Amino acid sequence: MKSAALLEAPRAAPLSVTADLHASLSDPALTSMTLLNEITGDYPDAVSFAAGRPYEGHYRAEALHRHLRRYTRYLERERGLSAEQVRRTLFQYGPTKGTINELIVRQLQTDEGIQAGPEAVVVTTGCQEAMVLLLRALRRDERDVVLAAAPTYVGFTGAARLTEMAVHPVPEGPGGLDPADLARAVARARADGARPRACYVIPDFANPGGSRMSLDDRRRLLRVAEDLDILLIEDNPYSMFHDGRGRLPTLKSLDTTGRVVYIGSYAKTAYPGARIGYVVADQPVVQGGLFADQLAKLKSMFTLNTSTLAQAAIGGLLLEHDCSMERACAREAAVYRRNLRTLLDGLARRFPPDGDSGVSWNVPAGGLFAVVTVPFTADEQALEESARRFGVLWTPMRHFYAGTGGLRQLRLSYSVLTPHEITVGLDRLAALVEARSDRG
Amino acid sequence: MKSAALLEAPRAAPLSVTADLHASLSDPALTSMTLLNEITGDYPDAVSFAAGRPYEGHYRAEALHRHLRRYTRYLERERGLSAEQVRRTLFQYGPTKGTINELIVRQLQTDEGIQAGPEAVVVTTGCQEAMVLLLRALRRDERDVVLAAAPTYVGFTGAARLTEMAVHPVPEGPGGLDPADLARAVARARADGARPRACYVIPDFANPGGSRMSLDDRRRLLRVAEDLDILLIEDNPYSMFHDGRGRLPTLKSLDTTGRVVYIGSYAKTAYPGARIGYVVADQPVVQGGLFADQLAKLKSMFTLNTSTLAQAAIGGLLLEHDCSMERACAREAAVYRRNLRTLLDGLARRFPPDGDSGVSWNVPAGGLFAVVTVPFTADEQALEESARRFGVLWTPMRHFYAGTGGLRQLRLSYSVLTPHEITVGLDRLAALVEARSDRG
Numbered sequence: 001m002k003s004a005a006l007l008e009a010p011r012a013a014p015l016s017v018t019a020d021l022h023a024s025l026s027d028p029a030l031t032s033m034t035l036l037n038e039i040t041g042d043y044p045d046a047v048s049f050a051a052g053r054p055y056e057g058h059y060r061a062e063a064l065h066r067h068l069r070r071y072t073r074y075l076e077r078e079r080g081l082s083a084e085q086v087r088r089t090l091f092q093y094g095p096t097k098g099t100i101n102e103l104i105v106r107q108l109q110t111d112e113g114i115q116a117g118p119e120a121v122v123v124t125t126g127c128q129e130a131m132v133l134l135l136r137a138l139r140r141d142e143r144d145v146v147l148a149a150a151p152t153y154v155g156f157t158g159a160a161r162l163t164e165m166a167v168h169p170v171p172e173g174p175g176g177l178d179p180a181d182l183a184r185a186v187a188r189a190r191a192d193g194a195r196p197r198a199c200y201v202i203p204d205f206a207n208p209g210g211s212r213m214s215l216d217d218r219r220r221l222l223r224v225a226e227d228l229d230i231l232l233i234e235d236n237p238y239s240m241f242h243d244g245r246g247r248l249p250t251l252k253s254l255d256t257t258g259r260v261v262y263i264g265s266y267a268k269t270a271y272p273g274a275r276i277g278y279v280v281a282d283q284p285v286v287q288g289g290l291f292a293d294q295l296a297k298l299k300s301m302f303t304l305n306t307s308t309l310a311q312a313a314i315g316g317l318l319l320e321h322d323c324s325m326e327r328a329c330a331r332e333a334a335v336y337r338r339n340l341r342t343l344l345d346g347l348a349r350r351f352p353p354d355g356d357s358g359v360s361w362n363v364p365a366g367g368l369f370a371v372v373t374v375p376f377t378a379d380e381q382a383l384e385e386s387a388r389r390f391g392v393l394w395t396p397m398r399h400f401y402a403g404t405g406g407l408r409q410l411r412l413s414y415s416v417l418t419p420h421e422i423t424v425g426l427d428r429l430a431a432l433v434e435a436r437s438d439r440g
Numbered sequence: 441m442k443s444a445a446l447l448e449a450p451r452a453a454p455l456s457v458t459a460d461l462h463a464s465l466s467d468p469a470l471t472s473m474t475l476l477n478e479i480t481g482d483y484p485d486a487v488s489f490a491a492g493r494p495y496e497g498h499y500r501a502e503a504l505h506r507h508l509r510r511y512t513r514y515l516e517r518e519r520g521l522s523a524e525q526v527r528r529t530l531f532q533y534g535p536t537k538g539t540i541n542e543l544i545v546r547q548l549q550t551d552e553g554i555q556a557g558p559e560a561v562v563v564t565t566g567c568q569e570a571m572v573l574l575l576r577a578l579r580r581d582e583r584d585v586v587l588a589a590a591p592t593y594v595g596f597t598g599a600a601r602l603t604e605m606a607v608h609p610v611p612e613g614p615g616g617l618d619p620a621d622l623a624r625a626v627a628r629a630r631a632d633g634a635r636p637r638a639c640y641v642i643p644d645f646a647n648p649g650g651s652r653m654s655l656d657d658r659r660r661l662l663r664v665a666e667d668l669d670i671l672l673i674e675d676n677p678y679s680m681f682h683d684g685r686g687r688l689p690t691l692k693s694l695d696t697t698g699r700v701v702y703i704g705s706y707a708k709t710a711y712p713g714a715r716i717g718y719v720v721a722d723q724p725v726v727q728g729g730l731f732a733d734q735l736a737k738l739k740s741m742f743t744l745n746t747s748t749l750a751q752a753a754i755g756g757l758l759l760e761h762d763c764s765m766e767r768a769c770a771r772e773a774a775v776y777r778r779n780l781r782t783l784l785d786g787l788a789r790r791f792p793p794d795g796d797s798g799v800s801w802n803v804p805a806g807g808l809f810a811v812v813t814v815p816f817t818a819d820e821q822a823l824e825e826s827a828r829r830f831g832v833l834w835t836p837m838r839h840f841y842a843g844t845g846g847l848r849q850l851r852l853s854y855s856v857l858t859p860h861e862i863t864v865g866l867d868r869l870a871a872l873v874e875a876r877s878d879r880g
Contacts, residue, residue: 011696011698011724012698012723014723014726015723015726015731016725016726017727018727019726020578020580021578021580022576022579024576024738024741025734033740034737054532056531056532059527059528060527061508064508068505072501086501087496087499087501088499091496091499091711091713092494092499092711092712092713093493093707093713125565125743125747126744128741128743129742129743132741132742137461137462137465140460140461140462140463155744158740159741159742161741162576162742226452229452256451257451257452258452267533272532273530273531273534273748273749275565275743275745275747275749276747284451284454284455285454285455285456286455286456291455294457294461297465297470297474298465298602300473300598301464301568301572301598301601302568302572302742303565304568304595304715306565307714307715307747307749307750308712308713308715309504309713309714309715309747309749309750309753310715310747310749313749
């Protein structure tokens with residue numbers, strides 16, 4: 001009888017996103033991304049310059065098995081673990097800071113010239129978790145703010161919304177973040193009573209802007225951060241993917257005063273499915289230990305520890321390439337170089353500089369993205385038409401400006417496309433430009 | 441010259457946990473856990489009743505490979521994916537909600553009689569992330585609060601500190617949470633101007649209390665939640681580990697009005713190294729979709745998606761056991777049953793009920809924990825002496841009460857010990873009790 005009564009009970013009133021749930025869920029930054037994904041999902045057959053995914057042509061399931069075995073062998077032979085300890089390392093809860101910190105530290109030394117002890121590293125569930133941890137740590141109350149090069153990676157904006165940390169934009173030009181602009185933005189924030197804690201920057205082939213900071217600007221940025229007494233959050237997912245003319249030193253490798261917190265990721269250099277990123281936070285803490293220890297304390301309450309299984313797979317991959325991701329992702333880097341050339345050549349052919357198309361673009365020295373300026377408003381409505389009538393997808397740049405900039409710009413991602421697809425996609429983009437230009 | 445100047449630059453002032461970082465990092469709930477871990481780490485040779493880890497005797501590296509292959513085969517044969525699609529599923533970014541939702545839904549049906557569509561499930565980086573997502577979603581401002589059975593799992597307390605959500609305790613007795621107590625706590629909170637959003641409860645063998653709610657109380661709890669218009673967050677990591685006398689239906693399986701959000705985890709039934717948990721949130725949302733869709737939006741800003749590699753490994757394990765974790769963890773459940781008997785028998789022998797030891801304990805019907813009341817203050821100092829002089833570790837129950845209860849109680853975890861270790865550990869515990877009792 002009781003059961004029957006229960007079965008007839010009225011269902012609870014539905015939850016309202018705007019009335020019942022956290023404000024981030026109604027935030028334009030998050031909702032616009034969802035809308036974009038929906039448009040993209042509605043046109044699976046379109047050529048997509050929208051996807052931010054890495055090239056997947058070299059993924060092999062057998063490599064997973066090989067990497068796991070390689071890591072297990074390393075634990076046994078190089079680390080001297082017993083069979084029982086190896087099993088524990090693979091299957092049990094792991095240390096909050098991570099299990100493959102020694103290998104990450106070797107990689108940072110090999111690829112980046114960054115000197116860090118394993119105790120300064122916290123392995124995270126992708127670099128996204130690293131951003132959340134950092135913002136959570138630095139946000140004490142509503143007066144704390146962060147600065148970020150604008151246009152800004154939406155993942156950073158999202159992490160800031162979740163932690164209720166205000167983001168003040170610092171304009172980023174083709175040469176990357178200008179340290180003088182940062183100084184001005186910090187002064188403005190302080191004049192308004194805010195406490196700027198850190199500036200988020202991707203010095204190498206920023207997402208979405210594609211810019212790269214010069215060596216001089218990197219050095220100036222470090223001095224400005226020192227003068228302003230703020231941290232720099234350096235995010236480096238793309239530096240391996242240069243155009244063949246080599247790399248510049250990371251901020252972290254130039255940092256002598258402990259101003260830089262460095263975020264790394266194996267999503268692009270290895271593969272995203274492991275969800276392995278990390279943060280290097282070697283800043284000392286008054287009460288003892290490093291900033292990394294405080295981030296680990298937070299992490300223990302977010303995700304306990306990063307999957308030891310996924311860490312083992314990435315650990316084996318690192319070992320297989322002598323802890324050089326530059327070596328590990330050389331084939332992908334070549335694909336991106338080829339695709340970038342195809343894209344830039346294709347744009348130049350379709351929109352000659354002496355023409356009147358009104359189309360221009362940046363020439364990135366690497367990365368996965370280029371930005372194209374078009375003679376029409378590049379919003380969701382234009383994207384929807386682009387997908388439906390012309391079969392080509394891209395990302396409106398306004399999303400990376402919280403709606404306040406990039407209104408006639410679009411981001412083209414070329415990482416997962418073949419040269420043929422890029423060519424077809426550009427033809428379609430040219431048709432869109434023509435159609436939209438006709439309408440003035 | 442510039443480089444030389446940089447090299448001589450003064451290092452930045454150290455960060456202060458109390459002045460520069462988020463309040464959760466100075467919170468007693470988090471710092472006491474760190475202190476406990478330190479004490480535990482200082483005595484690696486002690487018999488540890490402190491570890492909350494699952495039994496690890498049946499872990500085999502080869503099983504990982506087998507599970508990954510089994511999942512790959514399933515994608516090819518049952519889901520009809522091409523080789524390219526299979527590789528993408530393993531290596532690329534995955535859907536925010538997860539890749540193995542279909543298998544989890546089958547398992548919920550098989551093991552728990554829970555009917556849920558795959559769209560109602562969000563796969564998370566362990567159940568810890570599920571708690572953070574829920575609390576972030578429900579916390580709009582400082583008036584929102586949650587209730588939790590006290591003593592409370594520290595992971596929930598930690599997630600609440602991170603999201604700045606106040607936790608109001610509801611006393612939990614040997615019979616679990618009393619729905620009347622919940623009603624009183626909600627009324628009190630409302631009288632104080634707070635808005636109670638949900639109550640967190642582990643109906644089956646609570647951590648740390650070990651209690652189990654009766655079927656009647658489960659039904660009453662659902663009705664009370666309905667009357668009070670709050671959600672119930674049901675966390676179910678342990679129900680498989682009953683004492684042999686069977687299981688009770690979960691709240692979720694009894695829920696006809698959509699009051700229950702269900703959190704599950706494969707950390708205990710499979711293994712923790714995958715860090716795979718999930719949340720079932722089938723509550724409708726005014727603006728369309730389910731509560732799960734909103735949690736997924738938040739997740740996309742916390743961790744993007746749960747490791748597809750780790751999901752594949754758990755997916756293969758599920759498939760290998762026809763999506764029954766009860767079958768998959770039968771051997772572990774037998775170990776816990778044996779260990780619980782050994783523990784309870786051992787306690788009864790050492791502290792006979794007609795004696796004057798002042799020691800008593802609960803008799804859990806399953807789970808991984810028992811609670812012992814002792815005739816002395818069970819604090820860090822007692823724990824340190826216990827480890828140093830007697831070689832036995834346990835967890836002070838006060839940690840699960842935010843310091844306000846359980847002062848003379850300790851939690852004994854028996855999941856990773858052999859019967860011999862339990863026997864030796866209890867001898868040492870008895871010696872500690874004797875030594876401390878002498879001091880009055």
